[in-house]
Amino acid sequence: MSAILESTTIIESFKTRAEAVSAQVQRVATKELALELIVRLLHQEGVEEKPQSHAVWASCRMIGPVEKKKLEAAVPGIRFDVTRELAADAKVGISQLDWALANTGTLVQTADAVDQRLVSTLPPVHIALVSTAALLPDLPALLTRVDPRKSAYLAFITGPSRTADIERVLTIGVHGPERLIIVLVDDLEVAA
Amino acid sequence: MNKEFKQSIIDALANPNLTGALGNFSVAYRAGRAKAYEGIDFEALRTQIADVKSSASSHFDELAEQFARVAEARGTKVFRTNDPKAVKDYILRLAQERGVKHIVKSKSMATEEIHLNKHLEKAGIDVQETDLGEWIIQLAGQTPSHMVMPAIHMTKEEVADVFSDKVEDGQKPDIPKLVKFARGKLRPMFLNADMGISGANIAVAETGSIVIVTNEGNARLVTTLPKIHVAIVGLEKLIENFKDIAPILTALPKSATAQLLTSYVSIISGPVPNTDGTPKELHIILMDNRRNEMAHDPRFKQALQCIRCASCLNVCPVFRLVGGHVFGKVYTGGIGTILTAWFSALKESDEIQSLCIQCGNCKDVCPGKIDIPDLILELRRRLAVEQGQPMIQKAIFSVVNNRRLFHTMMRAASIGQIPFAKGGFIRHLPMFLSNMTENRSLPAIADVPFRDRIKKIKQPKCTEKAAFYGGCLVDFAYPEMGEAVVKVLNKAGIEVIFPEGQTCCGAPARYSGAYEVAAQNGADNIQALLAEDVKYVVSACPTCTVALKHDFIANLESVGRTGELADARRLSEKVVDFSTLASQLLDQGRLKFKAGIEPTKFTYHDSCHFKRTLHADQTPRKLMKQAGYELVEMEESDMCCGMGGSYTIKMPEISAPILERKLVNIEKAGAPLLLIDCPGCVMQIGGGLDKRGSKIKVEHTVQRLANCLE
Numbered sequence: 001m002s003a004i005l006e007s008t009t010i011i012e013s014f015k016t017r018a019e020a021v022s023a024q025v026q027r028v029a030t031k032e033l034a035l036e037l038i039v040r041l042l043h044q045e046g047v048e049e050k051p052q053s054h055a056v057w058a059s060c061r062m063i064g065p066v067e068k069k070k071l072e073a074a075v076p077g078i079r080f081d082v083t084r085e086l087a088a089d090a091k092v093g094i095s096q097l098d099w100a101l102a103n104t105g106t107l108v109q110t111a112d113a114v115d116q117r118l119v120s121t122l123p124p125v126h127i128a129l130v131s132t133a134a135l136l137p138d139l140p141a142l143l144t145r146v147d148p149r150k151s152a153y154l155a156f157i158t159g160p161s162r163t164a165d166i167e168r169v170l171t172i173g174v175h176g177p178e179r180l181i182i183v184l185v186d187d188l189e190v191a192a
Numbered sequence: 193m194n195k196e197f198k199q200s201i202i203d204a205l206a207n208p209n210l211t212g213a214l215g216n217f218s219v220a221y222r223a224g225r226a227k228a229y230e231g232i233d234f235e236a237l238r239t240q241i242a243d244v245k246s247s248a249s250s251h252f253d254e255l256a257e258q259f260a261r262v263a264e265a266r267g268t269k270v271f272r273t274n275d276p277k278a279v280k281d282y283i284l285r286l287a288q289e290r291g292v293k294h295i296v297k298s299k300s301m302a303t304e305e306i307h308l309n310k311h312l313e314k315a316g317i318d319v320q321e322t323d324l325g326e327w328i329i330q331l332a333g334q335t336p337s338h339m340v341m342p343a344i345h346m347t348k349e350e351v352a353d354v355f356s357d358k359v360e361d362g363q364k365p366d367i368p369k370l371v372k373f374a375r376g377k378l379r380p381m382f383l384n385a386d387m388g389i390s391g392a393n394i395a396v397a398e399t400g401s402i403v404i405v406t407n408e409g410n411a412r413l414v415t416t417l418p419k420i421h422v423a424i425v426g427l428e429k430l431i432e433n434f435k436d437i438a439p440i441l442t443a444l445p446k447s448a449t450a451q452l453l454t455s456y457v458s459i460i461s462g463p464v465p466n467t468d469g470t471p472k473e474l475h476i477i478l479m480d481n482r483r484n485e486m487a488h489d490p491r492f493k494q495a496l497q498c499i500r501c502a503s504c505l506n507v508c509p510v511f512r513l514v515g516g517h518v519f520g521k522v523y524t525g526g527i528g529t530i531l532t533a534w535f536s537a538l539k540e541s542d543e544i545q546s547l548c549i550q551c552g553n554c555k556d557v558c559p560g561k562i563d564i565p566d567l568i569l570e571l572r573r574r575l576a577v578e579q580g581q582p583m584i585q586k587a588i589f590s591v592v593n594n595r596r597l598f599h600t601m602m603r604a605a606s607i608g609q610i611p612f613a614k615g616g617f618i619r620h621l622p623m624f625l626s627n628m629t630e631n632r633s634l635p636a637i638a639d640v641p642f643r644d645r646i647k648k649i650k651q652p653k654c655t656e657k658a659a660f661y662g663g664c665l666v667d668f669a670y671p672e673m674g675e676a677v678v679k680v681l682n683k684a685g686i687e688v689i690f691p692e693g694q695t696c697c698g699a700p701a702r703y704s705g706a707y708e709v710a711a712q713n714g715a716d717n718i719q720a721l722l723a724e725d726v727k728y729v730v731s732a733c734p735t736c737t738v739a740l741k742h743d744f745i746a747n748l749e750s751v752g753r754t755g756e757l758a759d760a761r762r763l764s765e766k767v768v769d770f771s772t773l774a775s776q777l778l779d780q781g782r783l784k785f786k787a788g789i790e791p792t793k794f795t796y797h798d799s800c801h802f803k804r805t806l807h808a809d810q811t812p813r814k815l816m817k818q819a820g821y822e823l824v825e826m827e828e829s830d831m832c833c834g835m836g837g838s839y840t841i842k843m844p845e846i847s848a849p850i851l852e853r854k855l856v857n858i859e860k861a862g863a864p865l866l867l868i869d870c871p872g873c874v875m876q877i878g879g880g881l882d883k884r885g886s887k888i889k890v891e892h893t894v895q896r897l898a899n900c901l902e
Contacts, residue, residue: 017452084417084467088383104453112464117416121409140438148399148434148461152266153415156457161409163371164449165325165343166351168217171371174324175378176409176455 010102010135011184017105018182021159022172027132027184031062034185035071038094038127041181042075045092045125049076053091055123056082058115060096062129062188082115093119093177096129097157098191099145100184103138104158107182108146110191111155120157126177128157131188197518197543204514205845209347214512215853217344221506222828224450225557232442234559240439242561245497248397248431249487255397255430256478263400263476266462274480276306282477283308283389283422284315290420290473292317292386296378298404298411299323300391301339301500302424302479304522305535308389319389320381322410324374331358337516337524339502340448345515378410388414392425393444393499395478399434401461402476405444405454412456419466422475427483428496440499443559447501482534491570495530497560502527504554504564509832509850510547519544526554526564533571538578545571547846549839550703551832552804569703573750576705589709592664592696593716599641599668642671646690649678654687658728658773659721662690663697663736665871673732673871676898677770681730683901684782688730693720697739702747703837711751714744718759721766729766730773732894734802734870735837741767742805769802770894771812771869778815784902789820794896795861796823797854797877798830799870812869812893819900826861828853835876851880858888866890 015025028034047055055078071078095116099108107128111117120126136142161176172178260270271282309319321330325342332354336342348365355363390411392402402423404411415421445451463474486492505511505525516524523531533541548568555563642662666674678688698713721729731737745760777783803809834850866888868874878890
């Protein structure tokens with residue numbers, strides 16, 4: 001894995017591909033910096049404690065009770081108790097993804113838990129955290145690491161939701177998020 | 193031809209929105225697809241897909257069994273049936289038992305195939321399509337015109353009108369606003385639905401998984417929000433191993449929409465929790481509807497390698513003119529013609545199979561490696577067997593096969609002695625040699641055919657012999673092309689003989705589905721061409737060359753005349769097209785270019801059979817560049833010119849605009865000379881340019897090359 005971690009070309013390739021499909025990509029060295037960045041982003045998006053202004057954060061390994069408390073204090077309107085109603089009303093969804101594919105700019109996760117899908121489908125903005133070390137070159141590399149027998153819902157996300165169904169004109173944001181912000185975090189562990 | 197069908201073609205051609213949108217799209221698609229496949233070995237990739245899918249269709253029963261076993265072990269309910277009605281009943285019963293009032297659907301061609309929505313709506317259930325294109329056509333009361341882009345035939349103005357009419361007044365033709373509007377209107381429907389229905393792009397037997405590919409994100413909502421998820425999966429979606437989803441997922445988005453990957457891929461392998469914590473009820477219906485029967489048909493089995501990317505539509509010169517609706521209500525384009533013949537009825541493909549001009553573009557891009565044009569010919573053949581050959585067609589073939597009589601009649605027609613174009617006669621002629629179209633001038637029929645002219649040519653003493661196969665066009669219309677072949681080969685020390693027993697190459701019969709006639713043509717030619725011991729059998733017509741080299745064998749095989757196959761193969765080995773032979777002779781030093789040839793700009797048109805069956809397209813380019821000529825490529829040089837043998841007569845409305853586009857591209861290239869390796873294309877394009885008063889000179893490569901050699 002260290003070889004992959006060291007590889008700046010694979011990171012560059014991922015960034016290029018993801019940006020080519022209208023995702024925004026940021027990279028930070030540590031988990032703490034990632035959380036700071038997210039707080040800034042949520043403030044920018046106008047997340048607050050009122051209808052249609054919440055941020056919903058699906059359960060994830062990188063934050064525990066202590067971080068949650070801090071985040072709730074920093075951003076009123078942030079919610080970790082994701083429900084269908086909250087997600088449908090929220091401005092921003094946040095989740096941690098398990099893998100990323102460099103040659104297509106794709107994020108991949110085991111999304112059996114429904115909150116993972118609610119926060120990444122219903123709100124107009126999705127912030128996706130992923131470990132830099134979870135970057136893989138391509139789909140065949142991923143397929144040796146995931147097993148559908150252990151996961152009932154594997155989800156791949158490549159850029160925001162899009163359509164070209166009217167006159168072949170590309171339009172971003174149909175049923176899913178219209179913006180996807182990917183945050184690569186260098187010191188996050190990779191999914192088992 | 194049925195009047196209604198003809199009218200649907202004429203209406204489509206007269207719709208500038210349709211032809212404009214599709215015409216522009218086909219250009220953008222070609223470039224986008226090429227970019228998406230950059231750095232990928234497409235041949236290797238599609239061979240992998242074809243192998244995976246072909247192996248699966250050899251074991252549908254076992255794979256379906258395995259899929260059901262694995263999926264059921266995890267709590268999925270799997271229903272298998274051959275009967276479309278049973279699928280509809282199963283879903284309706286399930287909906288009624290669970291008190292389902294509202295259903296949201298993501299895109300599924302399988303449900304279109306069985307007209308599921310109508311069935312559910314009749315029972316009072318609300319069914320909403322959620323793919324934007326599908327929603328638009330559902331609101332408009334139409335059917336999809338394209339497998340991937342169902343509403344590609346509509347403009348934003350039409351969409352705005354449909355939205356205003358059916359959903360909410362006052363919608364403006366502003367695409368981002370229309371998309372936002374759809375999001376806003378469909379969102380509550382997702383949240384309120386009791387059942388989600390999806391299709392699947394792949395089903396994996398090993399893991400009991402279905403793979404769903406979308407861009408809009410609607411499939412994620414359909415499979416997440418309602419408590420019941422029903423997926424309808426055609427058997428052809430089955431593959432054996434999980435790892436084999438990789439080549440399909442690599443090719444599908446690139447071929448379908450020129451994307452590296454779609455926005456979303458969902459791999460569902462069992463029920464997941466609902467938002468209220470209850471487990472989702474997951475039903476997967478494996479639908480046969482004659483797919484297994486197809487898998488047992490030695491010719492059509494390969495059609496099950498289709499991954500429904502619709503690239504065969506996107507590159508089709510006919511589809512981009514007429515759109516999808518003339519093909520029918522469900523599956524459209526080349527593969528659609530084949531699927532309609534199987535999933536609906538053979539006779540339903542009777543009219544639409546005639547839309548195919550046999551250019552072979554689709555075969556080149558098919559990620560499932562399906563020989564779509566060949567399967568369409570096979571449909572033609574089966575239709576001819578089922579319905580019999582029309583009397584008039586039989587009469588025509590007897591004329592065509594008698595070369596002297598044919599020439600006499602052609603001569604008479606060309607000087608206006610018989611009203612050739614009248615009645616049904618002309619429609620069935622193999623080609624073209626009479627004066628009947630408005631869009632191009634036609635060549636004069638030669639007073640003396642090539643078969644008589646060659647007798648007067650004094651040939652030097654040679655050590656090698658080649659038999660020349662003329663074909664009707666060189667023999668009767670362009671004998672000068674034949675003379676140029678003799679001139680070049682003589683320079684290389686090859687004597688050219690013209691076996692008198694040669695007859696029609698059988699292409700007209702084959703392309704009409706009359707395989708018995710075609711096989712007999714082949715047998716007569718084999719005998720004539722093998723009578724004398726020659727080193728080469730050379731032709732200057734790619735359609736004839738393909739017939740001699742490949743189709744004689746195929747035709748004899750298809751009618752069971754196996755005894756003649758050995759000779760057919762012996763002939764095949766000797767057959768070579770003119771440019772390829774010339775290139776070999778130059779490489780061997782038996783031909784030499786003259787010194788000091790004036791550098792002339794030329795552009796080159798790729799004839800369909802020459803490029804896509806003989807794969808000789810680079811040879812004439814190389815030859816002429818070696819001679820000192822300068823090549824200026826035209827746009828879409830390998831797009832069909834609209835000739836297609838008798839297509840120009842059977843479908844003049846479609847042939848004319850195809851030619852028109854070709855002529856514009858030739859003129860835009862700006863070269864004073866156009867070279868082509870096919871006399872049929874020379875006739876079509878030369879006639880078209882002449883009618884426009886163009887100064888561009890059109891020649892067969894052999895005519896130009898003959899003057900460039902020492």
